[in-house]
Amino acid sequence: MVGGVFSRFKIPLLLAPALLVLGGLFAGGLYAALVQSLGYFPAIGMTEVSLDAYREVLGSRRFLDSLLLTFYVAGVSTVLATVLAVLAALALRRSPSRISSVIFQVPITVPHLVAAVGIALVVSQTGLGARLAASLGLIGEPAEFPALLYDRYSVGIILTYVWKEMPFVALVVLAGLRGVAGELEEVARTLGASAWQRFWYVVFPVISPGIVAASLIVFAFTFGAFEVPFLLGRSYPTILPVMAYDEYRSVELTDRPAAMAINVLITLVTALTAALYLRLSRRIGGRRGSS
Amino acid sequence: MGRRKRPGGLGLALVASLVALPLLPLLLWAFTGVWRFPDLLPSELSLRGWEYVAGGGGRAPEAILNSLLIGVAATAASVAVGLPAGMALGGYEFRLKGLVIFFVLLPILVPPLASTMGIHLTFIRLGLADTAFGVFLVHLIPTVPYTAIILTSVFAERGGEMEEAARTLGASPWQTFRHVTLPRAVPGIAVASLFAFLLSWSQYALTLLIGGGSVITLPMLLFSAASGSDPVITAVLTVVFALPALLALVVALRFLRGHGDERDLPFLGRPS
Amino acid sequence: MSPPASARLELRDVSLRYGRGAEPALKGLSLTVEPGELVALLGPSGCGKTTALKIVAGLLAPTSGEVLVDGRSLLGVPPEKRGAAMVFQKPLLFPHMSVEANVGFGLRMRGASQAESSARAREALGRVRMEGHGDRRPDELSGGQQQRVSLARALVTEPSLLLLDEPLSALDANLRSALRDLVREVQEEGGYTTVFVTHDQEEAVVLADRIALVTGGALRMYDRPQAFYDRPRTREVAEFFGATNFIEGRSAGPDGPVETALGTFGLATPVPAGKVTLTIRPEAVRLGTQSEDGGNSFVARVSEATYLGTQISYRLQAGDTSLRAALPPHTRLAVGERTTVRLPAESLWPLGP
Numbered sequence: 021m022v023g024g025v026f027s028r029f030k031i032p033l034l035l036a037p038a039l040l041v042l043g044g045l046f047a048g049g050l051y052a053a054l055v056q057s058l059g060y061f062p063a064i065g066m067t068e069v070s071l072d073a074y075r076e077v078l079g080s081r082r083f084l085d086s087l088l089l090t091f092y093v094a095g096v097s098t099v100l101a102t103v104l105a106v107l108a109a110l111a112l113r114r115s116p117s118r119i120s121s122v123i124f125q126v127p128i129t130v131p132h133l134v135a136a137v138g139i140a141l142v143v144s145q146t147g148l149g150a151r152l153a154a155s156l157g158l159i160g161e162p163a164e165f166p167a168l169l170y171d172r173y174s175v176g177i178i179l180t181y182v183w184k185e186m187p188f189v190a191l192v193v194l195a196g197l198r199g200v201a202g203e204l205e206e207v208a209r210t211l212g213a214s215a216w217q218r219f220w221y222v223v224f225p226v227i228s229p230g231i232v233a234a235s236l237i238v239f240a241f242t243f244g245a246f247e248v249p250f251l252l253g254r255s256y257p258t259i260l261p262v263m264a265y266d267e268y269r270s271v272e273l274t275d276r277p278a279a280m281a282i283n284v285l286i287t288l289v290t291a292l293t294a295a296l297y298l299r300l301s302r303r304i305g306g307r308r309g310s311s
Numbered sequence: 312m313g314r315r316k317r318p319g320g321l322g323l324a325l326v327a328s329l330v331a332l333p334l335l336p337l338l339l340w341a342f343t344g345v346w347r348f349p350d351l352l353p354s355e356l357s358l359r360g361w362e363y364v365a366g367g368g369g370r371a372p373e374a375i376l377n378s379l380l381i382g383v384a385a386t387a388a389s390v391a392v393g394l395p396a397g398m399a400l401g402g403y404e405f406r407l408k409g410l411v412i413f414f415v416l417l418p419i420l421v422p423p424l425a426s427t428m429g430i431h432l433t434f435i436r437l438g439l440a441d442t443a444f445g446v447f448l449v450h451l452i453p454t455v456p457y458t459a460i461i462l463t464s465v466f467a468e469r470g471g472e473m474e475e476a477a478r479t480l481g482a483s484p485w486q487t488f489r490h491v492t493l494p495r496a497v498p499g500i501a502v503a504s505l506f507a508f509l510l511s512w513s514q515y516a517l518t519l520l521i522g523g524g525s526v527i528t529l530p531m532l533l534f535s536a537a538s539g540s541d542p543v544i545t546a547v548l549t550v551v552f553a554l555p556a557l558l559a560l561v562v563a564l565r566f567l568r569g570h571g572d573e574r575d576l577p578f579l580g581r582p583s
Numbered sequence: 584m585s586p587p588a589s590a591r592l593e594l595r596d597v598s599l600r601y602g603r604g605a606e607p608a609l610k611g612l613s614l615t616v617e618p619g620e621l622v623a624l625l626g627p628s629g630c631g632k633t634t635a636l637k638i639v640a641g642l643l644a645p646t647s648g649e650v651l652v653d654g655r656s657l658l659g660v661p662p663e664k665r666g667a668a669m670v671f672q673k674p675l676l677f678p679h680m681s682v683e684a685n686v687g688f689g690l691r692m693r694g695a696s697q698a699e700s701s702a703r704a705r706e707a708l709g710r711v712r713m714e715g716h717g718d719r720r721p722d723e724l725s726g727g728q729q730q731r732v733s734l735a736r737a738l739v740t741e742p743s744l745l746l747l748d749e750p751l752s753a754l755d756a757n758l759r760s761a762l763r764d765l766v767r768e769v770q771e772e773g774g775y776t777t778v779f780v781t782h783d784q785e786e787a788v789v790l791a792d793r794i795a796l797v798t799g800g801a802l803r804m805y806d807r808p809q810a811f812y813d814r815p816r817t818r819e820v821a822e823f824f825g826a827t828n829f830i831e832g833r834s835a836g837p838d839g840p841v842e843t844a845l846g847t848f849g850l851a852t853p854v855p856a857g858k859v860t861l862t863i864r865p866e867a868v869r870l871g872t873q874s875e876d877g878g879n880s881f882v883a884r885v886s887e888a889t890y891l892g893t894q895i896s897y898r899l900q901a902g903d904t905s906l907r908a909a910l911p912p913h914t915r916l917a918v919g920e921r922t923t924v925r926l927p928a929e930s931l932w933p934l935g936p
Contacts, residue, residue, distance in 0.1 A: 030399075030403075031399045031403055031405050033395075034395035034396060034398055034399035035395070035396050035399050035400075035411060037391070037392040037395060037396070038392045038393060038395070038396035038415065038455055038459050039396075039411070039414070041388075041392050041451055041455050042414065042415065042418060042452070042455055042456065045426065045430060045448060045449065045451060045452050046417070046418045046423070046426045046452050047414075047426075048426075048429075048430060048433075049425070049426025049427060049428075049429040049430035049452075050425060050426045050429055051429070052426075052429035052430055052432065052433065053425050053426060053428060053429030054429070056429065056432075063432060108322075108326045110322075111321075111322025111323065111325065111326055112322060112323055112326060115322075115323045118564075119323070120323075122560070122564065123323075123326060123327050123330055124330075125560055125563075126330055126334075126557070126560065127330055129509065129556040129557070129559060129560050130334075130553050130556045130557070131509075131512070131513035131530070131552060131553065131556065132513065133513070133515060133530055133533055133534070133537075133549070133552065134337070134549050134552055134553040134556075135333060136537075137337065137533070137537055137545060137546070137549045138332075138333025138334055138336065138337045138549070139333045140537070141333070141336035141337060141340060141542065141546070142332060142333050142336055146348055147336065148332075148335070148336050148351075150348075151348065151349055151350065151351050152351065154348070154349040155349055155351055162348060183329075183330075183333060187330070200675075203671070203673070203675055204675055204677060206642055206662075206669075206671075207669070207671065207675045207677075208677075208688070208692070209641075209642065209661075209662040209663050210640050210641075210642070210662055210663075210665075210667060210668055210669040210737075210746070211663075211668060211688055211689035211692060211736065211737070211740060212663045212664070212666070212689050212692045212693055212740060213663055213688070213689075213692040214663055214692070217692050218663075221688075221692075222677060225677075225679040226677070226678065226679060237420070240420050240421070241422075243422075244421065244422025244424065244425075245422065246422070246424055246515075246516040247515045247516055247530075247534075250516075251534065251537060251538070261422060261424050261516075264424070264425075264428070265424070265428075265516075265520075268428055279428065280425075280428065280429065283424065283425035283428055283429070284425065286422060286424075286425060287421050287422070287425045290420060290421045290422060291417070291420070291421050293420070294416070294417065294420035294421060297420065298413060298416070
């Protein structure tokens with residue numbers, strides 16, 4: 021009964037390849053990172069399990085500065101991207117969906133590095149913005165233009181993230197507006213609700229779970245992303261993933277547990293955000309499914 | 312045009328120009344000969360950057376080829392692995408399904424940098440570090456979840472009645488897969504492949520870690536150019552780097568039009 | 584509860600074209616709904632009936648024409664100020680509000696206090712037999728219950744116009760007839776001027792004071808339900824209401840008989856001279872012993888007999904003409920049998936062009 025055996029193990033068999041790949045590379049990698057963060061590193065003669073690396077990392081000024089910067093960049097990027105996304109979606113809700121989806125898909129599809137270079141060419145001291153300021157007579161020298169790259173407010177990084185992630189949130193909002201929220205708005209209209217009342221009491225509450233879910237994704241991503249801050253960020257403090265990378269690349273092999281400890285902490289924060297997201301999206305899905 | 316003004320035309324123009332803003336200087340710089348500081352436009356256009364890159368300056372052709380090969384391999388492997396997973400997750404109900412979905416989604420939501428650093432040591436031991444094959448393997452960390460989840464939604468959306476009908480008409484499980492399931496999944500597989508390729512093509516951090524500077528892909532070159540001083544070379548490399556994404560967008564649009572599909576383009580996240 | 588100010592609704596030559604060059608969705612629709620009247624807008628899907636309703640609600644603007652309530656134009660008035668509450672095909676309850684908050688929504692939007700809107704919402708829920716469900720979430724209710732709540736939500740604002748867009752079409756058959764009765768009941772109680780869009784001819788006949796039959800964006804007939812069976816205006820109208828018996832002929836003059844291939848028929852209605860199509864309901868056709876008194880009769884062959892439970896449907900063939908007759912189930916005519924057929928003068932109806 022080959023067929024019987026096959027159908028009995030069909031689902032495990034179908035899942036096995038993906039689970040093996042992800043289990044080996046992703047889960048295995050995370051496990052190794054965790055073990056190494058605990059100081060177990062036989063390759064360099066460290067075999068004692070301890071929380072020293074965490075103690076060292078959490079107690080260091082450098083880590084705290086990094087942590088603050090990371091929360092700041094991820095938080096500001098997420099809030100700005102979300103607010104702009106809602107505004108953009110409201111502006112485009114009556115445009116043909118083909119046009120709006122093309123406009124929003126461009127930043128979503130283009131790699132982050134492209135966005136970072138593009139933003140740099142706009143906001144650098146010899147960039148488009150500075151040239152515009154100069155031709156308007158606002159500045160004379162490039163150096164008079166405010167430094168927006170490698171700066172303490174991470175303007176370049178945040179602008180790159182806003183440009184890249186805003187459309188993702190906007191498409192989620194737009195889908196909501198064009199779907200059930202749009203129908204409910206018509207109902208509210210026939211029941212006498214003004215434009216502001218319709219948005220505040222009907223449209224916004226209906227689309228907000230989707231907005232929150234999308235912005236959680238943006239937060240998790242910007243919290244753990246490496247390349248944009250690596251390219252446009254200052255050398256101190258750095259964003260956490262860059263700090264982890266620096267520690268990892270350090271000549272001192274004994275810094276590795278510290279690098280791994282930072283990695284584990286990043287993973288914890290993002291996994292927590294991810295779990296929140298999944299709970300939220302399941303609730304949205306469940307509600308939609310039963311009505 | 313004497314037609315009524317379309318509401319929101321102004322908003323549309325504003326959003327479109329904000330989206331286009333960072334792409335504009337990229338295109339200009341890529342074809343610039345001379346562009347002095349206060350000028351708003353280049354005073355001289357040239358193909359200097361393109362000639363340099365096409366002529367092998369900075370190993371660009373090699374890097375592009377590496378990026379392409381690794382991307383194609385990662386795409387093929389992700390579809391091969393993600394298709395059965397998508398069939399199982401989208402087509403069937405089973406115990407622990409929620410947990411499996413969470414496990415598959417996690418590498419999308421949690422940065423892959425941590426696991427890659429963790430696995431680096433093992434890769435060194437196995438001789439996979441600093442090799443293109445090793446880079447290909449770590450690219451699977453983000454690409455497999457995306458393909459699996461996209462294909463899951465494809466199979467979940469259409470249900471299994473068509474397959475059941477085929478079975479009652481005398482098709483074996485394999486024939487059902489070959490003649491019913493697979494042909495109907497082709498659009499979904501195409502979208503998933505597109506995503507997988509773009510994800511691999513855009514990957515910088517994982518390549519840097521595992522490739523260790525020995526495996527040169529396009530973003531590696533782009534990064535060192537961007538840290539350098541010649542915006543023309545940087546712009547040319549960036550345009551080349553953005554090209555597959557824009558091409559994919561055009562293809563996806565045409566594809567959807569061909570199928571008369573009025574939905575928005577499929578999206579689940581952003582290839583970084 | 585004060586009775587609502589019933590309004591008189593008038594559509595005057597309303598047309599709507601969605602895009603340039605597109606076929607118009609509505610072509611010069613004119614219609615008057617008297618205060619407290621329930622009018623069914625009946626038509627096949629895509630005929631423009633929902634479009635017409637949305638124009639009355641203000642959710643669409645007509646390309647030309649006028650919409651008047653009690654003689655005043657509504658066109659400059661935004662939907663939220665029209666006092667035209669609409670119930671949609673789907674219940675579309677606000678998912679983030681309790682049932683009571685859903686029903687009280689319209690009142691709160693008009694600035695009513697929490698206590699007042701809550702009390703009136705509970706009262707409205709009672710009117711649709713949903714008392715005691717106020718604290719539930721919409722997704723805890725069945726489809727029929729949700730649609731009742733949606734009706735209560737529209738009623739609570741005491742609308743001058745009640746607009747119903749196929750509110751029963753998403754429900755199961757038995758639920759549908761129960762809710763249909765409820766709609767009629769609350770509508771009569773409240774005396775709302777009501778427009779009810781439906782594609783279901785039976786629903787329209789049972790519910791409406793008058794039916795407006797719309798096809799292809801134009802009004803084909805506007806009359807009391809009975810008239811659609813007894814005196815359909817055109818062959819198209821007759822066919823929409825299930826008529827199958829059509830006899831081509833030529834009239835000699837207003838009082839003169841009509842010559843047809845089946846014979847010469849007298850009618851109780853005057854028919855202008857010239858070509859004419861006659862129709863007769865299958866129930867009005869008389870067969871065999873029933874057709875004794877001579878006039879308006881001919882001989883036909885029974886070509887088919889279908890037992891339908893409460894009646895038997897016969898297909899009769901006479902030359903090239905085929906007619907249907909519906910008789911009580913105790914009649915026993917065999918297929919192939921020849922029988923006399925009489926078409927009573929008072930039941931024969933001439934159709935307009």
